[in-house]
Amino acid sequence: MVLQAIGPIVSITAALTFKSDTQPVKVYVKKPRGTLYWGGAGLDGPYIKPQMEAFQRAGIEHVNIGLTNTANKEIGDRIGPLIDAIRAGLLIRYEDDDEWVITSGMTDASAQFNLIGYSYGSLLAAQTANFYANKGHVIDHLVMIASPISEDFLTKLKGAKNIKKVVVVDLTQFGDPIHAGISQAALIEGMATLKRQQDAGLGEGHFYYAHIVKDSKSRWNALAQKMVAAGLR
Numbered sequence: 517m518v519l520q521a522i523g524p525i526v527s528i529t530a531a532l533t534f535k536s537d538t539q540p541v542k543v544y545v546k547k548p549r550g551t552l553y554w555g556g557a558g559l560d561g562p563y564i565k566p567q568m569e570a571f572q573r574a575g576i577e578h579v580n581i582g583l584t585n586t587a588n589k590e591i592g593d594r595i596g597p598l599i600d601a602i603r604a605g606l607l608i609r610y611e612d613d614d615e616w617v618i619t620s621g622m623t624d625a626s627a628q629f630n631l632i633g634y635s636y637g638s639l640l641a642a643q644t645a646n647f648y649a650n651k652g653h654v655i656d657h658l659v660m661i662a663s664p665i666s667e668d669f670l671t672k673l674k675g676a677k678n679i680k681k682v683v684v685v686d687l688t689q690f691g692d693p694i695h696a697g698i699s700q701a702a703l704i705e706g707m708a709t710l711k712r713q714q715d716a717g718l719g720e721g722h723f724y725y726a727h728i729v730k731d732s733k734s735r736w737n738a739l740a741q742k743m744v745a746a747g748l749r
Contacts, residue, residue, distance in 0.1 A: 548653060550623035551630040551748065552644075554582030554637025556662075556726055563726050567634075567736045574740035576630075576748050580621035582637060608639045609703075611669045616640070616647040628656040630748050634725060635694075638663035642673060649678035657748050660696055661685040661739070662722050667697035683746045685739070691721035 553571065555564040564581055571579045622629075629648075633641030638660035645658040646669075658679050660670075663686075674682045686695040691713070693706025713721040719729035725739060 548618060548622050548629050548648065550578040550580060550621065550626040551576055551628070551632060552580050552582055552618065552621055552641075554633040554640045556635035556637055559583065559637065561726055562728060563732065563736070566733070567725065567739070570736035570740040571743060574737070574744045576740070576743060578623035578626035580623070582621075582633075582640060608643055609664050609666045609669065611646060611672060612643050616644040618644060628749055629654065630657040630659070631655060632659040632661070632743070633663070634661040635663065635722065639665060642669065645679055646673060646676070649676045653678060655679045657681050657683060657746065659683040659685065659743060659746070659748070661725070662687045662692055662694055663696045664694050664698055664703055665696050667699070670697050681747060685742070687722060687724050690724045692724070694722055
């Protein structure tokens with residue numbers, strides 16, 4: 517039997533029996549622990565770090581930022597978010613059978629394993645949770661904020677026995693045309709509104725937490741408090 521450590525892996529006890537063995541050998545592998553937060557398309561917006569800090573102030577101690585999109589750095593912000601948005605709308609809003617393995621950012625000291633994602637990042641969180649849950653790992657909380665996830669995938673995640681709690685935070689009350697479980701047709705229809713909100717940069721609709729505006733700090737703090745109220749630690 518070969519055990520390959522790809523990032524943090526769930527704690528298991530495996531019985532290995534060799535020809536000369538009379539007793540099984542127990543092998544222990546660390547559980548994934550801590551909270552990982554992915555931002556929206558591009559994964560490198562200026563709101564990500566202060567939002568993470570708000571989580572920490574609220575009492576979610578072991579928070580790490582999801583991986584930054586460093587591909588094609590020469591054109592960076594212009595290309596990265598576009599590619600991510602296309603992938604979100606056409607591909608990863610549906611269940612994917614690829615390996616979605618966390619390679620860094622987990623903290624052994626944490627009592628929980630939580631995955632939080634905003635917009636495109638919510639799909640990374642969902643796919644990662646699905647992958648780990650299917651492998652027998654327990655996810656304490658999966659949080660999807662302003663998520664374009666498909667209805668079928670969302671339903672599966674809510675019914676997964678190894679995902680203890682799925683928290684959906686829609687921003688439709690702020691004018692977001694996107695919501696969890698949205699159809700492909702409605703998603704396409706909402707693209708023009710999404711583009712207007714993005715270009716305006718006023719923290720409206722889908723970008724309620726993503727644009728830096730006068731009351732951003734209070735918005736980030738309120739979201740963090742909502743996460744704590746949902747049980748994240």
